[in-house]
Amino acid sequence: MRYLPKSPAERQDMLAAIGAKSIDELFSSIPERFRLREALHLPGPLSEIEVIDFFKARAAENSGGYTSFLGAGVYNHHRSVVTDAIIQRGEFLTSYTPYQAEIAQGTLQAIFEFQTLMCQLTGQEVANASMYDGSTATTEAVLMAERLTGRRRILVARSLHPEYRDVLKTYAKNSGLLVEEIGYGPAGTLDQKALQAALKDDVAAVVVQSPNFFGVIESLTPLADAAHSSGALLVTAITEGVSLGLVRPPAESDIVAMEAQSFGLAPSYGGPLAGVIASRDKFVRQMPGRLTGQTTDSEGRRGFVLTLATREQHIRREKATSNICTNQALCALAATVHLTLLGKEGLREMAHQNLSKAQFALGELEKVPGVRRAFDAPFFNEFTLQLPRSVKLVNAYLLREKIIGPFVLGTAYPELTKHALVCVTETTPRAEIERFAAALRKALEQPV
């Protein structure tokens, strides 16, 4: 049978050594009547070649051959084959959480480097070893703020990713948190007046995203000031990490919840991605998730260990800062390798290419009659367009042109059915941008 390293004779020998007459005897503690009498009805067994054929057939039923203008939390960026070569080394791929530090220094040092990179990117002082994704990182950041402030009201920007808001609500429901949403202004940024009005001394956190879900960049300093002045913390979510190559880091935020997918992770239909929480040193003992720390061995040599474990479920059980155990370690390693490959200049250049292409795309698309930019705050690689008709209809037309059109904002914002969130990254060729503009023009010329 596949993957099993025993010959029939070896099985018999081992049974004999145990003193069991048959394999079934080993399962005698399971009441007879509950033991399956027939084989499970599962497809297979398939040989390696058939497994590959099966998934190739499924892959062929997906979106191959289309050009996409989707972002909205998952981004297409160039990735190096080097990253994959590294994370496929069995030593990284097939090891467990580094509980036994002496034979896990590779993973531990890499996590320490990841934590450092995340701090450098976000302008924060400490970062953890990863969370499931940006959505749960944001939620856990809010729970952390709750613990830090002892307050329970949470003000969340409506311009935070709709699915992130959903996840927060799922978790909040039974934690006694009160989640309120703050709208956006005409520039697409958080409605500061509404924020001021809602801010009371019972607010644990103000949660914003930047660039926000409409693509526009929030001014974090006034938001931080406002939050702080009422004793609340500012939690900033970042879904597009590449922006940090060119956009000021959220250093004034108290907690940053970031999605690291843009750093070398494939979209993979939405997972596995990798969330991160970064914050201030003084808050570290309320952080969720694993942390690697530097220390020395009995002979004084530098080494790394998992540390501050008293925050975690395996030590603290019901008093833990979070229930997270398995995280997204290999994704974090991929991000570490990817960012190291890009380096200081490379990340900056990648960010600059995104910015330039998005600017170019906006220019091309604005030339299409009836199309206008919806919000005028600065943006990075996503922007919101207002179209003269429903985005869904337009997208249906684009699809026939082998273009996957922009994200339909109307699905999450009923007031924005004619609004489309366009994403353009360094991977989008100029010619495709131009083709998109031309197709959009044609789409809008179609009789409705």
Place this chain on the structure above:
Amino acid sequence: MRYLPKSPAERQDMLAAIGAKSIDELFSSIPERFRLREALHLPGPLSEIEVIDFFKARAAENSGGYTSFLGAGVYNHHRSVVTDAIIQRGEFLTSYTPYQAEIAQGTLQAIFEFQTLMCQLTGQEVANASMYDGSTATTEAVLMAERLTGRRRILVARSLHPEYRDVLKTYAKNSGLLVEEIGYGPAGTLDQKALQAALKDDVAAVVVQSPNFFGVIESLTPLADAAHSSGALLVTAITEGVSLGLVRPPAESDIVAMEAQSFGLAPSYGGPLAGVIASRDKFVRQMPGRLTGQTTDSEGRRGFVLTLATREQHIRREKATSNICTNQALCALAATVHLTLLGKEGLREMAHQNLSKAQFALGELEKVPGVRRAFDAPFFNEFTLQLPRSVKLVNAYLLREKIIGPFVLGTAYPELTKHALVCVTETTPRAEIERFAAALRKALEQPV
């Protein structure tokens, strides 16, 4: 610049340490007038993504989407992704010939295992670490026979792969060897009468291939007897190693020259492949190529080293058994991993699938009016068909049906312009065989 690990400042520091004013100074021993004044006219530099795009574009100009019935020395067989995962480990991929045994035991033990596998497959006593490919292995086997016998006449079967014969002639030309060809009989096997007639006591070697170029299996015992009775050696070339899973090994041959491509190597437009020479213990000191031997270290532990190097060019220079230095080590490693994955039963089963599919294909194709099997000796996964018209014309028709037709024997055998060498392996789906038969029928129904 790509792949260079120095910063501009480091270069300057290093130059200063050397005491050179500029990089140019380091090249002062090259006469000024020969130093290039302008940059080379080369395409690039290309980024990693552009390199990939370039080769993907070239790949798209090749044979994707066609089903092929070609063999003729290069075979499509299933390969496991495990093999690739192993040979891409940097420790194997980026090491040199294992001259420093203490830090090359991985490569050395793997070669030792390769040598063992090759002996087991061929029924020979000793095998080397690899030659460039089957064609040069065959040639080197002949040169080895010359050294062993001190004779210079070589009788080569016309049913030996035409390109192998070409290579042999190229090498033989200046080595004073006389190469004569022996024809084939109506069964497609070597013409034994012609062989008997040509065999004199000046013959160093009789060279045959089995399965031969027409796909049929030679009876080696009478050939060996004939060769031996006149003091010549029997050299057997094997182009399709998978046959050895089901076909008697060439144990009665004195030297076996094998192409190992069928053991997990991609066709790769014909290279890199991997040749092997296997022979008898008593002939080992006349063998070309590297050999790994078992030994012990200063503490009595088993270890492996390159051995019998006094045969080789780096020690013996003009008296070496061959000029080979770099060989096909990584391909040999791939073959080792592949054969280990397949194992005893797996190789047998693969061989059996090839045999079964080829038998099935012959049955289907023989049903096509006018098509007949040309030779009636047993075959493995290739067989020769005689068609009612030129194979070239038929193939042109098949191509329109997205079928790459069989090898056109007429290109190498002017007497066989209507003969086609059909190859079917375990990778050829039944439905494609049936489609081929149907297309062939239609092709032959076309007006000429």
Place this chain on the structure above:
Amino acid sequence: MTDKIKKATHHPNQNEGLIFEKSSPGKRAFELPPLDVPPADPSKALGAAHRHEGIEGFPEVSEIEVIRHFTRLSTWNYAIDLGMYPLGSCTMKYNPRVNEFVARLDGIATEHPYQPQELSQGCFKILRLLEQCLLEITGMDSVTLQPAAGAQGELTGLLLIRAYHEKNGNPRKKVLIPDSAHGTNPATAVIAGYEVENIKSESHGQINVVKLRDLVTPDVAALMITNPSTLGIFEQRIPEIAEILHADGALLYMDGANMNALTGITRPGDLGVDVMHLNLHKTFSTPHGGGGPGAGPVAMKKILEPFRPVPILVEKENGRLALEQVRPDSIGRVKAFNGNFGVLVRALAYILAYGPGVREATEDAVLNANYIRKHLEGAFDLPYSLPSMHEVVFSDALQKKNGVNTMDIAKRLIDYGFHPYTTAFPLIVPGALMIEPTESESREECDLFIDAMRSIANEAATTPELVKTAPHTTRVRRLDEVGAARKPILRWKPQGSRTRAVD
């Protein structure tokens, strides 16, 4: 190295500092294709948000340095690909390479979660088939593939239970959890808004059914049980336990981390379990990757189906599959997008490779654990003597007499060429040695492990210092964990205080 250590030997490996310590301005590795549109002016485009300076301290290194850095680091790890990794409760089994291959295919790894559903039918079919397989394996009625890991599966499961009780008028207050449970169980219960009531295991390691009857009140929402328990023992009275709970309207949650003992042999659904999670990164062989990612699907009975988290995969009338984002009774969304899709792909690849033969994997896993138990009984104390399933838990009681504890034995195992077993739990066994070989270990590897353990038992008696100061062969010796936590250094800093690197 002494003669008795057969499996490991020394080898020089490469030292390596932090990547930041190798950085030098102007070095580059990955470069981008040239920009094909006019370059934007960032200060103009971004205004005040523009970050003028580069990121301080960010690495600047070349490609070969990246390759070497991470390759060298990798060689400091132990891994399944190198040898036995008998971490109890973690199910460190072989991770097939073909699964990595298929997860990276164009058309799989490249898909965007918001692409049109008509262009996602391949993804949907993968999800649907995996759902069907997991239902068949667990004997449950419905499943969600959303949760990212076991702990999130637990939370999802408890939220389903909560929603169910709420729908019935009262969410209830408490969740019962045996003292042998994994730490995520109680931690999760709290997030779901429940109080935890720990229940003490019986002296033979099972739940005391009589006492349970008393504990189950209308306040109790559920019991979270691990089966086989973390002692590796099958809870024989589980159908009865289910009845007790159900009689009072409470539900039975099963932590399925140990499904490697049951797959193909028995089905939780048949045993009375109402809801459970699976750890695909344990039982279904998706690689642990140094800590993750995983996936924690939750399977449930019909009564809980209405509450499943969105999105939900449904079959349309035209036979096409679709994701639904809104369901009136749903607990909502537990994670953005569509679960850890890439992990789900690997798990399906694993199941397809075995087909109904998954049963044999279970058999071999249980065979290995019992074989090891048989050969180590006597050398180590066996606190619970009921039959072992896929893992066996010893204690260090015999070695403690000489001052040697489970962690010392674990560290000494490293010298013998093995990854240690789990030492951290179950808490009910003081000084636990929790050994789970999985089905992936050959007899040869099991025998070497047994030899090593027996040899260490002997050392603990004759040369306890040798064991207490282990490991002796690793590039670093035992690390100062107390110091690390007291004055945490959690990131590299340009002028940070540095201790010397390994030399």
Place this chain on the structure above:
Amino acid sequence: MTDKIKKATHHPNQNEGLIFEKSSPGKRAFELPPLDVPPADPSKALGAAHRHEGIEGFPEVSEIEVIRHFTRLSTWNYAIDLGMYPLGSCTMKYNPRVNEFVARLDGIATEHPYQPQELSQGCFKILRLLEQCLLEITGMDSVTLQPAAGAQGELTGLLLIRAYHEKNGNPRKKVLIPDSAHGTNPATAVIAGYEVENIKSESHGQINVVKLRDLVTPDVAALMITNPSTLGIFEQRIPEIAEILHADGALLYMDGANMNALTGITRPGDLGVDVMHLNLHKTFSTPHGGGGPGAGPVAMKKILEPFRPVPILVEKENGRLALEQVRPDSIGRVKAFNGNFGVLVRALAYILAYGPGVREATEDAVLNANYIRKHLEGAFDLPYSLPSMHEVVFSDALQKKNGVNTMDIAKRLIDYGFHPYTTAFPLIVPGALMIEPTESESREECDLFIDAMRSIANEAATTPELVKTAPHTTRVRRLDEVGAARKPILRWKPQGSRTRAVD
């Protein structure tokens, strides 16, 4: 491990027997899809040729055992991916990962050499572009990509020379080869049917042009020169040497193994060279893979073009490319099919990545060699003091006084975490230390190497035994090579005499 060894440290690694020793009947790894046609009866189909029994001793193991076996083995190797590998003459530079990726693409790795030419245009364009790049780099007129490695390139080159002379009426008798040449040069000359006449290098390491004049007679077919020589010294009088040869109708062959010193700086074609080979697995970074595969294209002047081996790539009138299999004056075929295509793909990928910037790689290679030379002069004897190009050759003369030779120093380097330099040649330097860092080494790695070498020089003076018994850190110590050759064991045998495995 002592404090001075900064770069290496100990780590336990896994022992592993031979794969045959792990075999057990009935174990399987890779399985095939089921047969979809009626099974053939082998005895009927094959008759007497049918092998009834399975292959004796052939391994029967499982997939995880295969993965572990080869993964464990791999960890016993040193490699470029782990650190500096300064084997002189071998040009162990970084092997870019993207090259491995493109060589494995569908449409590249999958192509059959006999597929129709209209379906091979992608392959042809790759070959054509590589030809053009190599011509530009070498300054030659024509090139063949057929040879599988450097040595086969040499043979091809000499056969071209022979064909040229033959065409002119007389193949001539002798090939002149300097005593510093690589062993393949004389070995090849003999296969090409020539006698070898060794020429002694001058005391400063270059060819004595005056003496050369006497040696060049109408019997001489060619001089095979390596430039830079294996001493790492540029043959300054090469244009003059070419003239001397040409005056007598002889040709100049250049062994291009050391093109890493010249690429982008000067071109052999401009220096008067008539024919040369390139080692793509050296200069153009295709991986050595533990010994191969490589590729040894041969570039030549117009006069040799008619003799090129088949197949020959030509451009058709319609702009399409095609392979020609027959040419009247061709030396014939040197290898089946179309060269080591997969290797050629990698080399082109490398060239495209640099473009004209290959010059900078050359510059860094020469910079590194000179930096090392500068810092080791004095510590080691420098027998030839002319400027070094890409490599520097010291001798062990200073250390010999204490009984320490180049091999001892090399073995001691292993303890310091480096692969040794080349010790085996050039033969004109007794006890040579032939050091070629390549451009791929960072300054940091060069500095560590210099430290290590200076430290070893010191040890050789103060504690020579330590050096003479090195390496001290490897899983095996020095191996008995004499014993291995005296009673060769070249394969595993079921009942073969076995020594104990490493423990």
